[in-house]
Amino acid sequence: MIGYIGTYTKENGKGIYRYELDTEKGEFKSVETAAETPNATYLDIQNDRIYAIKKGKTKGGIATYEIADFETGELRFIDDCLEEGGSGCHLMLTSDQNYLVDTVYGSGEVRLYEVDDRGVVTDRLDVFQIEGDGPHERQDGPHAHFVTETPDRQYLTAVDLGADKLVTLKIEEGRLEKVAECKVAPGSGPRHLVFNETGDFAFIFTELSNEVIGAAYADGVFTPEEVYSALPEDFDDHSQGAAIRKHPNRKFLYVSNRGHNSIAVFKVDEEGKKLERIQIEPTNGDWPRDFNITPDGAYLICAHERSHNLVLFDINEDGTLTRRESEAEVPEGVFVGFL
Numbered sequence: 001m002i003g004y005i006g007t008y009t010k011e012n013g014k015g016i017y018r019y020e021l022d023t024e025k026g027e028f029k030s031v032e033t034a035a036e037t038p039n040a041t042y043l044d045i046q047n048d049r050i051y052a053i054k055k056g057k058t059k060g061g062i063a064t065y066e067i068a069d070f071e072t073g074e075l076r077f078i079d080d081c082l083e084e085g086g087s088g089c090h091l092m093l094t095s096d097q098n099y100l101v102d103t104v105y106g107s108g109e110v111r112l113y114e115v116d117d118r119g120v121v122t123d124r125l126d127v128f129q130i131e132g133d134g135p136h137e138r139q140d141g142p143h144a145h146f147v148t149e150t151p152d153r154q155y156l157t158a159v160d161l162g163a164d165k166l167v168t169l170k171i172e173e174g175r176l177e178k179v180a181e182c183k184v185a186p187g188s189g190p191r192h193l194v195f196n197e198t199g200d201f202a203f204i205f206t207e208l209s210n211e212v213i214g215a216a217y218a219d220g221v222f223t224p225e226e227v228y229s230a231l232p233e234d235f236d237d238h239s240q241g242a243a244i245r246k247h248p249n250r251k252f253l254y255v256s257n258r259g260h261n262s263i264a265v266f267k268v269d270e271e272g273k274k275l276e277r278i279q280i281e282p283t284n285g286d287w288p289r290d291f292n293i294t295p296d297g298a299y300l301i302c303a304h305e306r307s308h309n310l311v312l313f314d315i316n317e318d319g320t321l322t323r324r325e326s327e328a329e330v331p332e333g334v335f336v337g338f339l
C-alpha cells in the first residue's frame with residue numbers, strides 16, 4: 001500500500017514523502033521524497049490529484065500534483081496558486097470538485113479557491129475572516145484550524161481554535177457567506193472534527209483541553225452535548241490535542257495527544273453519538289501530530305513531528321492498538337494519508 005506524509009520544511013523535512021507499507025508482513029517497506037516543496041503541512045488526496053499546502057517566501061497557497069504512477073506513487077507537479085498572506089494549515093476539495101478551501105491558523109481566515117476542469121487550483125476567489133478570541137494565552141485572536149464539508153453537502157464548517165467556535169459557511173457564487181456559529185467551552189481550543197455515519201452528529205477534538213466534544217448536527221447548526229477527556233485522570237502535565245479519525249467500521253474513534261504522546265481509543269455506540277474510552281496507548285515518539293487508519297481498517301500509522309518517526313500499530317478486533325516493531329524515519333511529519 002502506498003501512502004504520503006506531509007511535512008514542515010523548517011529543519012530537514014523536504015515537503016511530501018511517499019512510503020510503502022507491506023500489509024502482509026505489517027512493516028514499512030520504503031520511504032522516499034515524493035516532492036520537495038516548502039511546508040506541505042496538509043494534503044488532500046483525491047483521485048489522481050494531490051492538493052498540498054504550500055508556503056512561499058511571502059506568499060501562501062496551494063500546489064497541485066498529479067499522481068503520475070499509481071504503482072509507485074510518483075508525483076508530477078502541475079501548478080501552484082500563491083498569493084500574499086499566510087499559508088494554510090488545513091485544506092479540502094469540495095465534493096463537486098469545483099472549489100478548494102483552506103484555513104489559516106495565524107489570521108483566522110477561511111479562503112476559497114477556484115479549481116479548473118483539469119482539477120488544478122488556479123485562483124483565490126474569496127477570504128472569510130473569523131472573529132473572536134478566548135481566555136487561553138494562545139487565544140489572542142481567531143486561529144482557523146480546519147474546514148470540512150457538512151454531510152448534507154450544503155455547507156462548510158470551519159473549526160477555530162482561537163475563538164472557541166465552529167463557523168458554518170455556504171459557498172454562494174464564488175463567495176463564502178456565514179450561515180451559523182456554535183460556541184464551545186471557553187479555553188478548550190477546538191482543532192479538528194469528524195462526523196458520524198448518519199451525518200447528524202459530530203465529534204470535535206480540542207487542542208487546548210485534549211477533549212472530544214460530541215455535538216448534534218442539523219442544517220448547518222451544531223449543538224454541543226457530552227465532553228470526553230482523552231487524557232488519564234491523573235495526568236497534569238502539558239499536552240495538546242492533535243488529530244481525530246474514525247475507523248472505517250464506524251465502531252471506534254481515535255485521537256492523538258501531543259505531550260502525553262499517546263493515542264486515545266474510544267468505542268462509539270450503535271447510534272454513533274456516545275463514546276466510551278477504552279485505551280490510551282503510548283505512541284513511541286514525540287509529538288504525534290497526525291495519524292491515519294488504512295482503508296482496510298487493519299493498521300494505524302502515526303507521524304511524530306519532533307522525534308521524526310512513523311510508528312505502525314495493529315488495530316485489533318476490539319478497536320485497541322498494538323504497536324508493531326516496524327518504524328520509518330520521516331522528518332517533521334504533520335500529515336498522514338493513503339493513495
Ligand SMILES: O=C1O[C@H](COP(=O)(O)O)[C@@H](O)[C@H](O)[C@H]1O
Binds near residue numbers: 106
Ligand atoms: O496544531 C498546530 O497547528 C498550528 C497551525 O499550523 P501552522 O503550520 O499553520 O503553524 C500550529 O501553529 C500550532 O503550533 C500547532 O499546535
